[in-house]
Amino acid sequence: EPEVTQTPSHQVTQMGQEVILRCVPISNHLYFYWYRQILGQKVEFLVSFYNNEISEKSEIFDDQFSVERPDGSNFTLKIRSTKLEDSAMYFCASRSARGGTDTQYFGPGTRLTVL
């Protein structure tokens, strides 16, 4: 069964450093998403991406964040200057191009720890 993959599984970084989280969505999907989950809290939407541009973003997704689809398979989330409060699990999700009720499929997540 196709699945969303994410690398790395765990990233430790120093405050102020840049990090890039990588995702490989399911191959025939065209809608891509990033969510995050701070330990013990809700899953929060960050950004959605379609047709090489951001479709929607939340208040969390400020100028420190950016997304990119550099090639036909990868989808990345970059945090330019990490803060302690960026420590969380980051989940990538993808959805097929069909309309209607298609669901989002989530990756296993990247645990980001900012020291």
Add this chain to the structure above:
Amino acid sequence: LAKTTQPISMDSYEGQEVNITCSHNNIATNDYITWYQQFPSQGPRFIIQGYKTKVTNEVASLFIPADRKSSTLSLPRVSLSDTAVYYCLVGGWDTGRRALTFGSGTRLQVQP
């Protein structure tokens, strides 16, 4: 998006049927009801989705009354591995841009 309300936690024993009810009084006409499951340190996993009446798959059943203001996820004969957080989400999926809005979910603890 319609707000959902579900119990914070539930306890059960192996082999029992578990029913988790979600209230969504403000559900819109084009909204679907979707349930996700999340294990610790893993991404949410789609379980089941429905619009009205009853939907069943190999994992669960979803019961939706005629007024659609609530829904019940039914897990038959749970096992220890069903211990997880279960999220009820309501939204119209007419556009692929729609982000998912997760609530706090229901933490199900299955004991031997």
